[in-house]
Amino acid sequence: MSLSIAFADSQRFLLAVMVYDHYVAICNPLLYAVTMSRQLCKQLVAAVYAVGVLDSMIFTCFTFRLPFCSSNIINHFSCEFPPLLALPCSDTCFIKIMMFAFTLCITMSIFVAILLSYVYITSTTLQICSNECRRKVFSTCIFHLTAVALYFVTLLFMYLHPTSSFSIDTEKMASVFYMLMIPVLNPLIYSLRNMEVKDALRKAMNKILTNS
Template sequence: MSSPSSKMSESINLSLTISPKMLLNFLAERKKICFTACTVQMSLSIAFADSQRFLLAVMAYDHYVAICNPLLYAVSMSRQLCKQLVAAVYALGVLDSMIFTCFTFRLSFCSSNIINHFFCEFPPLLALPCSDTCFIKIMMFAFTLCITVSIFLAILLSYVYITSTILQICSTECRGKAFSTCIFHLTSVVLFYGTQLFMYLHPTSSFSMDTDKMASVFYTLVIPMLNPLIYSLRNTEVKDTLRKAMNKILSSS
């Protein structure tokens, strides 16, 4: 299963949804976005972000099968199942995006139209309506707690079994190869889920909006930029080149 390539593709999609308009606004004297464009941007960003969450879980299952049941890998992760998993990932992302977008833009925006953010995102948009937003805020918190945390725990459970299996391997070389297969995926999990949980689960305060802006830019722009580097380190030639470059820098200093 080409999980790393799927993950990088999803990260790029998320970044491309946000970065062009954000860069234009940085350069423009009057920073603006029309209502329709804001709706589309928020809808796509939620869909791609959620797809990333589910893809990380699928990758964890892929690693679990590959390490814990290697002889059954071709059967357990058949081409047909991979297609079904990818289709389910996108379907769930689109469904969640439609729900959140519909609830958000049914609110009455009758006061300020200034978004205190770099792009149209769910939390800062909820600061604008003059209608009651308690229900949608509770729904957002419940969704994040029940779905996002559940997926994260499922990934951790997969790695409990993976770690247990790896520790039973007698060969040190094989054990090292098995750990190196998982370490890059775990890095992506920690980076992505760390910023997501920080944004949606921390208490609100006057300081939180500026902090949220930094966190959201990190997971929408910085992490997608780092993903190709993270997964390319699985390549032996890339690691050798990086090691030589580091040794050259250290020797010259």
């Protein structure tokens, strides 16, 4: 559970770092090499994983404080924090509120940072005279936006929905999509920027259509 939370939070913050990289590249292209230096990139990656580990330690400490005195069977595919809250034999209302507030604060902070960055990126892009430059900018950003949308919609569904609104089976399916499908889809989403990958995918689709 601790590793799962650490890597999930790291991915969340990494999406914000990526949009900052896009912002610098598009809004201040002449200063990109100076601003996004190798040293800064290393510091950003280190900070991302440090915050992820810190967040996972907080959630893990909350878990160790819970009194598990009955069943130890987790009705879930993995050992995640929300399913664990169904096992303790004491009232977990306070911890649920803390989890909701903490997750909402972090998620909304990252979402607002990403949204503001894209506002500046869109404003700068619209001032570009060349349609070709605009097309390149939007084609670069659309893949990151797709990854952001997939990640945050599933994350909000997992952690911020009312407990009584969805069945446990629905929540488990969302967890599979959140933990497995998104990491699998991310390389495909970003590799579609590569023309060779696009050509290979187009040839594969044509071959499938021809054979069928």
